[in-house]
Amino acid sequence: FLARGLCNNRQLSFSTHTQKSTRFNWIKRNNQIMADHQTEHTDQPFENSLAKEKSPYLLQHKNNPVEWYPWGQTAFDKAKSEDKPIFLSVGYSTCHWCHVMAHQSFENAEIADIMNHLFVNIKLDREERPDIDKIYMTYVQATTGGGGWPMSVWLTPDLKPIVGGTYFPPEDAHGQRGFKSLCLYIGQLWKTNRSQMQEEGDRTKQLLSDNFGETQDKDDDDLIERDDIMDPKNLEKCVDQIMKGFDPQFGGFSRAPKFPRPVVFNALFTFSENSTKTPKQKSALNQALYTLKRMARGGVFDHLGGGFHRYSVTRDWHIPHFEKMLYDQSQLVNSYLDAYVATKDETFARTARETLDYVLRDLKNPEGGFYCAEDADSFLAHGSKEHAEGAFYVWTQKEVREALGDFAEPFEFMFGVQEEGNAPPGSDPQGEFSGKNILIMRWDAAQTAEKFNLKIDQVENSLKNAKSKLFELRKSRPRPHLDDKILTAWNGLMIGAFARAGIILNSEVYLKAAVDAAGFLRKNLFDENRKILIRNFRNGPSNINGFSDDYAFLISGLIDLYEASGSIEWMEWAIQLQEKQDELFTSPDGGYFGAESDPSHLLRMKEDYDGAEPSTNSVSACNLVRLAEMTGNEQFKKTAEKILASVGKIIVNSPIVLPQMCIAMNGLIKPHSQIILAGKLSDPTLKQMLKESHMHFLPNRIILFADGSEGQEFLSRSHPVLRDIKPKDVGAQAFLCRNMTCQLPVNDASELNNL
Numbered sequence: 001f002l003a004r005g006l007c008n009n010r011q012l013s014f015s016t017h018t019q020k021s022t023r024f025n026w027i028k029r030n031n032q033i034m035a036d037h038q039t040e041h042t043d044q045p046f047e048n049s050l051a052k053e054k055s056p057y058l059l060q061h062k063n064n065p066v067e068w069y070p071w072g073q074t075a076f077d078k079a080k081s082e083d084k085p086i087f088l089s090v091g092y093s094t095c096h097w098c099h100v101m102a103h104q105s106f107e108n109a110e111i112a113d114i115m116n117h118l119f120v121n122i123k124l125d126r127e128e129r130p131d132i133d134k135i136y137m138t139y140v141q142a143t144t145g146g147g148g149w150p151m152s153v154w155l156t157p158d159l160k161p162i163v164g165g166t167y168f169p170p171e172d173a174h175g176q177r178g179f180k181s182l183c184l185y186i187g188q189l190w191k192t193n194r195s196q197m198q199e200e201g202d203r204t205k206q207l208l209s210d211n212f213g214e215t216q217d218k219d220d221d222d223l224i225e226r227d228d229i230m231d232p233k234n235l236e237k238c239v240d241q242i243m244k245g246f247d248p249q250f251g252g253f254s255r256a257p258k259f260p261r262p263v264v265f266n267a268l269f270t271f272s273e274n275s276t277k278t279p280k281q282k283s284a285l286n287q288a289l290y291t292l293k294r295m296a297r298g299g300v301f302d303h304l305g306g307g308f309h310r311y312s313v314t315r316d317w318h319i320p321h322f323e324k325m326l327y328d329q330s331q332l333v334n335s336y337l338d339a340y341v342a343t344k345d346e347t348f349a350r351t352a353r354e355t356l357d358y359v360l361r362d363l364k365n366p367e368g369g370f371y372c373a374e375d376a377d378s379f380l381a382h383g384s385k386e387h388a389e390g391a392f393y394v395w396t397q398k399e400v401r402e403a404l405g406d407f408a409e410p411f412e413f414m415f416g417v418q419e420e421g422n423a424p425p426g427s428d429p430q431g432e433f434s435g436k437n438i439l440i441m442r443w444d445a446a447q448t449a450e451k452f453n454l455k456i457d458q459v460e461n462s463l464k465n466a467k468s469k470l471f472e473l474r475k476s477r478p479r480p481h482l483d484d485k486i487l488t489a490w491n492g493l494m495i496g497a498f499a500r501a502g503i504i505l506n507s508e509v510y511l512k513a514a515v516d517a518a519g520f521l522r523k524n525l526f527d528e529n530r531k532i533l534i535r536n537f538r539n540g541p542s543n544i545n546g547f548s549d550d551y552a553f554l555i556s557g558l559i560d561l562y563e564a565s566g567s568i569e570w571m572e573w574a575i576q577l578q579e580k581q582d583e584l585f586t587s588p589d590g591g592y593f594g595a596e597s598d599p600s601h602l603l604r605m606k607e608d609y610d611g612a613e614p615s616t617n618s619v620s621a622c623n624l625v626r627l628a629e630m631t632g633n634e635q636f637k638k639t640a641e642k643i644l645a646s647v648g649k650i651i652v653n654s655p656i657v658l659p660q661m662c663i664a665m666n667g668l669i670k671p672h673s674q675i676i677l678a679g680k681l682s683d684p685t686l687k688q689m690l691k692e693s694h695m696h697f698l699p700n701r702i703i704l705f706a707d708g709s710e711g712q713e714f715l716s717r718s719h720p721v722l723r724d725i726k727p728k729d730v731g732a733q734a735f736l737c738r739n740m741t742c743q744l745p746v747n748d749a750s751e752l753n754n755l
Helices: 016-020 026-037 073-082 096-106 109-118 130-144 179-192 194-212 233-243 262-271 279-297 326-343 346-362 397-415 445-452 456-474 488-504 508-524 548-565 568-585 616-631 634-646 648-653 659-669 684-694 710-716 749-754
Strands: 068-070 086-091 120-125 151-155 161-165 377-379 387-389 673-678 701-706 733-738
Touching: 068 073, 073 086, 073 120, 086 130, 096 109, 096 179, 109 179, 130 151, 130 161, 130 194, 161 179, 161 194, 179 194, 233 262, 233 279, 233 659, 262 279, 262 326, 262 659, 279 326, 279 346, 326 346, 326 488, 346 488, 346 508, 397 445, 397 456, 445 456, 488 508, 488 548, 488 684, 508 548, 548 568, 548 616, 548 684, 568 616, 568 710, 616 634, 616 659, 616 701, 634 648, 634 659, 648 659, 673 684, 684 701, 684 749, 701 710, 733 749
Parallel strands: 068 120, 086 120, 673 701
Antiparallel strands: 086 151, 151 161, 377 387, 673 733
16 A cells, blocks of 8 residues: 555655656646646636635635635536546645645646646635545555645545645755646646556555445454453553653653643543552653643743644744644643642643633634634734744844833843844744744743842732733734634533633633533534534534534533533533434444545544544543443443444554543543532532532542432433432532442531542
8 A cells, every 4th residue: 555655745656557658748748738728817806616615724715826616516526527636635724834835836827727727626624624634634644654734635536546745845846846747747647547547546445445444354353352451551551651752851742843732641640640649650640740831831832822832843842833723722721720630739720721811812702602723824014915933922132122121131031032032943944033032931930030139029020010011012913813713623622621620710701601602502503403513613604514523522521511510401412412423423343433424435434543632532432431420321331332442452552542542441440439519509618519529630530410400300310329319408518429329428628628
């Protein structure tokens, strides 16, 4: 399969039989096409078929001279009727290299003419259609050994991939084939060797199906015994594999570039949960905490406006790739909340607050939903056509000094501000940060106070004022592009983060944000008639049905919201969505497909990797374990076990691939604690005990409410413990139960803490 791969990220290699039969003169062919098919371009704005779409990414390309089509039957029919290959370009609106390729190639009239003549061109937003992206990214990764966006794939008219890669420069250079000549080459191959290319597509489809599809071949080596899967040593092995990559100097678990992978923190915290810790458990906890501290001090964190950038180019978390993604904010908030609960260190709580406040300020729709992302790039000045990565976030020393006056020198000391800029050598190949500074906390308030002979509270107060001044100045700059579509899946993650933060950080504002977002999704992205989710919203809901991750991530958020609010409507909806997910996406051999069956799918795939986002199946397994414990419905647990069985080989041999799935496994084999809070939801004592329940890191803990109303009645139908608990008329009680057996109730938060 790899030998037959048609391209990689930097160079193309065609199968030998194709090479021998398609030699031709590049220059002659290029000149002929340009002479025959040059079109006249005017200043009149041109709009292609993307102008009618809702996706910000597709709309960014509506005025390209390329005749783009959205993914759909119109484009497929055109390719078949004209007998042309399809060029599929996949990206998202805040993708830096997507912008680069667009400016270099898709806005180039000459290259657009070639594309329009030779191909039917399709633009796809990977965030809108993760199902399509997953199929062709799997092809690109399998044939090139790498992947990323923009993704560039050429398909036969019946959607079988024949050539693929990522970013291509417009012209040939440094031994790398440019996009223009590549288009010409593929067009000529299709004209002279169509049958061979179609056969190549057929073979590729079969190989993808055999290795990655729902009918993939399985041998006896893939069958793992249940006891081998449900072994606590698998979580420990996962942690061992994670800890081997730990950077003791700067934190993190890889070399640069460093991507936050919150599922890693989840695994480390879960492994280290015991109050009496082994040396390995202490080490796992310390590695997680140290990494989170270094990230919060680094340039990857926005020290003025809050929130995390996508990843760090440098080992010390200093130079980020500046885009901000909603899924990063939600997951990292949970990581910092876990760190705060585990240590009671206020610095972790502060980072969580600043991140949540950023989301509320800059990513919240007025009706309650949350937007997807902010771009890495922005214009250098209002009215300028020049833009650069990080332009909104970086500072010259002169700007800092003019703004901060007497406190400029201590601030420069704290955040590494230098006249020549502070980007380390090799971290800025485009020279965009020359003379610019990316704020990184080199020294804390105590060290700065000692350096400048100041009191710590003086430094802290001056720092707060300095940040406020710079933040206000930054507001006058052109903002990065905002991708203002609302994805159900990512909103589900954010609902969970706000719900937990509302209790742990004692904030009604955060809890209300979670409730508002859930209400927004219920109103706008849930079809009450069909009882299904819709994928996304922008100027109204899209016509794209929800995918498996939409269900899994939202169910998780709704369970968190029930445990934070006690409102049974969120639990009822979570169970309803779980039943619909089972109906639409269940695979016969366990787990969930990413999407419903679709005739435009080359194959139907399942997620089996916890990456920047946890996989659908890992989150679903965790949801099912929690629902089983909360409802007493054993079928949920059986479904979770089937998911584990479907990835048993990975869990046993390479658990680092699925840290979140290892957490689900841990939840299946270890006993759960049930904290039942009996009383009115508005009772002050109940609220104090609810906060206490959240202030201990207990991954196998659930919270239930015996409020004497419809919530308790609903769960009591299948949960035996709840049936016999009666709330007091005044005050509240808490019951700690294990294995459906409860201890005597306690009457306040301090007594609950002692349990």
